[in-house]
Amino acid sequence: MSRLDRHDHDLRFEIGFATECGRRPDNQDYAAARIGRPRLDARRDAVAAVADGVGGGKGGREAAELAVRCFFDGFFGLPGSLGVQQAAARSLDAVNAWIVAQSRVDPQLAGMATTFTALILSGRAGHCVHIGDSRLYRFREGALEQLTEDHVIGRGDFKNILRRAVGLEHALRIDHAEFSLRPHETFLLCTDGVHGALSDARLREILGFRESPDALAQKIVEAAITAGSADNSTAMIVEILDTPPMVEREIRDHFGELPIVAAPEIGNLIDDYRIDSLLAEGRYSRLMRAHDLRGGGEVVIKFPQPRVAADKVFRRAFINEAFVASRVRSPWIGEVIEQQPERQTRLYSVMPFYDGETLEQRLQKAPCVSLQEGAQLATRLARAIAVLHRAGIIHRDIKPDNVLLLKGGGLRLIDLGVARLPQIEDFPPEDIPGTPSYMAPELFSGAGGDEMSDLFALGVTVFRLFTRAWPYGEIEPFSKPRFGAPASLTALRPDLPAWLEAAVAKAIDVDPAKRYGDVLELAFEIELGARSGSPAAPRKIAFYQKNPLLFWQGFSALLAFLLAWALLRR
Template identity: 30%
Template sequence: MQHRSARLLIVYYPAMDHLQSPLHISFAQKSDAGHKPENQDTVGARLPDGNLLTTKGIAIAIADGVSSSKAAREASQTAIAGFLNDYYATPDTWSTQQSAMRVIQALNSSLWGRSQNSIYGEGYLTTFSALILKGASAFIFHVGDTRVYRLRDQHLELLTRDHTQRIDKHTTHLSRAMGADPYLEVDMHSLELHAGDLFILTSDGIHEAMPPQELRQLAINQRNRLEVLVDQALQLALYHQSDDNLSIQAVSIENLGTAGQDDTLQVLSRLPFPPVLSPGQILDGLRIKKILHESTRSQVYLVEDDQKNLLAMKTPSELFLDDPAYIERFVMEAWIGARIHSPGVVRVMAAPESRSCLYYLTEYIPGPTLAQLLKERGILSIVDAVELIESLLRGIRAFHRKETLHQDLKPDNIVVGARGPVIVDFGSCWVASVQEAGAPIARDHILGTLDYSAPEYRYGATPGTASDQFSLAVLLYEMLTGKLPYGTGYSKAMDLKSFQRLAYIPAMKHNPLVPYWLDKALEKALSINPNHRYTALSEWLQDLKRPNPLWLTPRAQPLLERDPLKAWKVIAISGWICALVALLWRG
């Protein structure tokens, strides 16, 4: 059975236009039963356009049903059809690895379950290899003894390893297959693409029959005629007396998937910056009611549509007219916000008319920002502060479920409305799929506000979900004390040594009502080393709401920690006393 590529229905997101991938390939595939009565191999590919090409890439996959099973053909078809459908249905913010591995594990569980429940004792087992081409990278996911090769220049390299065990000279046993175990170990790796690369995926009916040198020479000779390549591969396998099903796919990289800088800037500059607006003005059918917030980076207005609905409009600052990195980040804000769904996150709204300039709309949430609330009320009660953090945790979890980091949690970006605290800004977000797609323009690496951002952003470690945890902990510390956990020196630190010289200031010092166990939960979440923080936000919340047994009783703090100067004085005096005693003893 042969499966040709299919076109996908594309949902259009204008905010992604500047990242449209120019990835271009040539592709051919062929599958044949060979000398067997039934073809138990399945091949398939999806070559999308538009935003899916940018966020998901091109997926090519091959599967070889385990012939000892009566359900081999159905297993391979299920694996290929399920993967090519479900991979593109995963959130477009997810990384390639997250999307592919979730789908592969789900398909494995389904096949394994069918094997266990089969009244005829059939095993739904298949090998599986997938190649995903995205931006300037290739991602390979592999189980079993199907193979992926790459021809670069004149060198043919095998990129996968066969999961087989040799029984004797003529017999091998498949040691890993989809559907064989409830949890599947998958080989996954990524590599950089070069224009001119040729990838070849084969079932064992091809590569077990053809000598490696013959496959290499065929690939070199026919690299520009892929239909001829796959046809001749089948003929040569039969010539070498292959007695198995025959399947092969060939894909040549014609153009890499990273947009050029000139094209990107042209797309980003399609919409002009709006002028500074005043109450009473009308823009695209929206009446400006008042200015909610303005800074050197943006303006936020309260606007009213023709149905009298109140909305918030965010516009870019004219100070950044010639800054492509700023413009890219601004146009991506609405795209990111539209993908995060939580009562704790502001909703992005559609514009009532076509936009004449650059801005985006969100729901309007009446209420003070957390910064205004703290200024008016001072420190909050422990109950109120923990309740606010619990609500914010739910909002941040919505970001993390979409493989998105907020990266700029601070009091000014949180509005305390009727439904609780709401995160209202997406200007510094990191999105896994967008990061993978790359960009032809330089992006800012240090984002957010220094007092609230995690230290790893500045000393070069890899940020992660623990980075947002750190920022939330700073917010809680400030709500309880009105201070910052490392004092004024924190915002000045820019390297690891500077951060290591800082000492956590117990919240109890500023607010005696903070219990010891709560202070320790804060200290852990505020660790300079992200590996020392909580592994999950739920664990931190549990320690905030009820005492961790490890921290019920305050331990005596060593003198060196409580008063370093006094401790060193004691050590010095003790040293002199010991020296004096030694002299007297000798005398």
């Protein structure tokens, strides 16, 4: 068995394999993996390959090993400017010619041939190069898919006889497929000693175990032997841990060609997604719960509402979400599932279905959020925002509607369509969106948004988390508010401590220079206060700020008294 780890330009994967002779006296399978080495190889790709020798005795093993080793030498010696498909075809053609020649000049190798199946990892793309009846499977989100076709006669007594193999004939016909790589998916390469003995259901069951690639490969081989496999059994597992981020041009090209059409109705079938229910509908988008008929599992699909905004604005929002998803992987940030271009026929984005509710929904329920619960939610949300800020991303629409509270206690910050991204074209100034009640004063003056405006929105969200009110009142769209003194948190919730009011007041100060240095400072202040109970020095709040209505009622009564007294004196 062997195991190989690699981190290369953010492509991370792990490989393991196992092989057994089974009932055969010798092993004619051969499996290996190789990664392009800097300054030694022309290519930086990674290749995992299996081959099953044909011809018996020395010939079968020789053909299998020659095919894999010589393919590696040829492929990694060709320049990276040559596409993967072309480089693989040239290499395999040379291997085929060599094996055909050897079988003719050496009587001990006469009739030797081999199957050949390779998985090539190149950036964000996977490639399959295949000939014969060894196989490549993809296991993704609980679903198993065979990516290769068996080149066998498939009828009667000759059903297992190969009709295509390396070394079988001069003209080599190779199958090639390209597909997008996705984190957390697993590939299985195996010979017919495995797939001939194990059903797809059994393979899916074994691949569902959360074990290392070596352990999975060994389990598969042992299961094949136990099931009565009479042939050599070889399995190679390639687990994708992470993929390189998409570049903006790739995302823009993909979304730029997709049409914007009316959002579907419940029961419609869109690109093998069955629309099951409506989750939410807003002015700009419709969120639908759907079932993925290809990969299985529940997802949420966001469809744009046509004729509400310019196409460019819509596409910018979907590009933003895909761009963030390709660069930020965090348990605090909502994911976007990358779609294969050949599958997607219209503009939408797909997200996992998170079982829970929004913070806004929680605020509509009794009882009010307690100090401990609120402090925990506030610090988690601050950490989610900090993840984005470390990546140079400004959310720009932080509010309870965009915070998901998961049933298991987790939290996800979602809806990154209006985010400001580093070195990426922004929305036109007149189209920069946001929710007015959570927008910092500087945004109403034309600022594009930064960490301080996100901090302000976080402060407003925390204020609302505890009080269900807005510190500066609910602001109507398209209005330009005047920011006076904020409402008092402790006046609305007398059970809360003064240090919490002081912390929130600093985060929502009208002057950005007077706010915290970053969102984590606010999180630390709240976390420390909730744990120790020691108050941050509270600022003195005027009676007018605590209860302006009572202040003006008293002031009016005083004026009335003075007026009456003056009239009586006359």
